Amino acid sequence: IFFANEMDQPFFSTPIQYMEIKLLNRIFRHCGSFYVREDEQNILYKAILREYFSLLMSDKKTISVSMEETREKSGMQVKANINVLESVLSSFFEGKTRDIDIIPMTINYDRILEGETFPYELVGEQKVKESLSRFVASARYIGTPFGKACVNFGSKISLKEYVENMGIQQHQVINLSDVEQNEVIKSLTRTIHECNSELSVIMSTAPLASVLLQNRKGISQENLSKSLEYVYEELSARNAVFAEKSTLNGDLSSSMTLLGEFVKKKRDVFEPMVSPKVDYKNILMLAYYKNSLVHIFLKEMIIGVSFLGFGKDTIKLSGVSKERVWNKVQFLSEMLDGVFVQDSIKITDYDDFEKTLKFMEERKILYLEDDLMKYETPHNGQNGLLFLCSLIWPFIDTFWLTMVYIYTLFPENHVTKEKVLSKIQWFAESLYEDNIVLHYESCSFDIITKALEYFKSKGIIIIEEREGEGLCYCLDPVYRVDEESLQNIFE
Incomplete structure (x- = not known):
């Protein structure tokens, strides 16, 4: 990508354990890699790292920094590693650099290579140590279908302009206290999270995984196609961005090929491939792919599960007052606040709650009758409420x-x-x-x-x-x- 666009190869941070891999450590270093110790509290080490970043910035070099502290294994955005970002931006706060341009970037995959190890890490097994032999062994995947990778670059964020918009002038930057600097970095982190959320695209495996997990006991190919089409329609209604326009038609065959090892088929019925205590990792991997679209439905999910919590008979017959549902929504929103990092997808107040309710009514997920929320079984066979709750x-x-x-x-x-x-x-x-x-x-x-x-x-x-x-x-x-x-x- 950088070569095709005549851009300099960026310097990029790499976990310290990669430095122990013979041969690869030299290759990485010649490609611009520098090794960073995670959560290092040594004052001397942090000072040297800051100075290294300052030298790179003064030479107008490009630095690639991962927002996550470790490999992200849930399929969702996670909190940023503020320590690394703080070191990168230190030259600006110290007055050594007049401005730093930040360009958000996301990479989305149809299928990830680490699928063989992620599930085990999620259930507590030790992370597989990186090694030269493991790197060489990965050659066996050459020719294996992994689908598409989608790389998106966002608009440039000028740090100088960003702090000015916060009411901080250039000459005041050097006098900021550590607390004030942290506030700037936290605000910038939230902005980058929002940019990354907008840049992220829905890959073909995400909708398929969500439908399969909703129907764990199996679903016929005909109903799978209909459900997949429904999910694409709901994603489109929320302005989700897809990797390719063709996926709007639900390219079932290609995405099923990519998820084939996690799914079994009996005649024309598909279901997650799970044997007790053997194939649980398949569920975790399907959840990984599903979670990449969960944030798009967050507001409706919280309202939907709060509403359904009053019982199917109640929501169908008598309905539930919006006030009672709102109380549960507030509780769940607070509880799940740390799970989802993007602020823009969260319900902010009662007006936002009512606005979301009207949207859900338009999508025929529920209907409103004065101050009551009610539900009726959809005629098209697609239960939007249960889909939201399953997420x-x-x-x-x-x-x-x-x-x-x-x-x-x-x-x-x-x-x-x-x-x-x-x-x-x-x-x-x-x-x-x-x-x-x-x-x-x-x-x-x-x-x-x-x-x-x-x-x-x-x-x-x-x-x-x-x-x-x-x-x-x-x-x-x-x-x-x-x-x-x-x-x-x-x-």
Whole structure:
């Protein structure tokens, strides 16, 4: 891409473990790679890294920086690595560089090469160590169909203009405190997230994966085609961008080829290929592809699942007041805030809630009758409400089962910080095998981590130092003596 557009090859940050790979480390370095230690707190190291970035900036070099701290394994955007971005921008705040141009870029794939290892990492197994032999072994994938890769570049963001729009003049930049610099970086990060969200495209495997996961017990080829067409229509109604216009017609054969190893077919019925304790990774990979479109439906998903939570009979017969649904929407929005990083896709206030309701009525997902929200079975056979709920149920299940596990800590139990994720994940798998939790992707480490962060932020659990065990998760002292309060939260 850079060669075709006569652009200089950018310098790019690479995790430090790649420096240990013989031969490859030299190739990467000659291609512009520099190795960065993640979460490094050494003051001298950080100072040298900042100075290195300053030298590159003063020479007007291009630097490629990944927004994620590690490889993203959930299929969604994740919080940016502010530490690396802070180092890159340090020369601007120190007055060594008058301006820095930032160009957001996204890469979307029909199918990812790392599909063989991602699922295992999501359920707690050790990340496969990169090595020269593994790199050479990847040659076996030559000729394997991986579909398309879509690269998009956004509009340039001038850092100088950006801070001026925040009311900070050029001569004031050098006098900004660390706190003020962090505020600028956080604001810039949110802007980049929004740009990346707009640049992201829907690849052919995402709609197919979402339909397959909604119909885990199988779906005929005829109904699969109809459901796929419906998903494309709903995505188009929300101004989603597709990799190719042809995918609007639902190119089932090509996308099914790409997801073939995760799906089995009996006669003309397709279903996820899952054998107990053997093929659970297939569910995780289908969820990975599905999650790339989830953010497009976020507002309607939260409203839909809040509405359906009152029961099918209630929403069909008597309906539910908008005020009651709004109360649940507020709770879910707050709970899932850390899962979705884009601010523009979140429900901001009651007016936004009502605006989204009207859109859902236009899409015939529900209908409004004065102050009531009601539902009726669609005549076209496409249940939009259940489709929306199927996208968000796994996330809610994760928070629910995490809360159930937290309840087992009452009153004085604790679990070490190193083991908490594996304990909850084991607990989640047990609930799945007992058919209490219906979505295996709810066992994902990534979402469990976010659930723990949420309950910690609410003061329900805390981290304490325990003699001989180190840092441990346990209940906040308030909930160790007041089980009723803990039950109220659970309810």
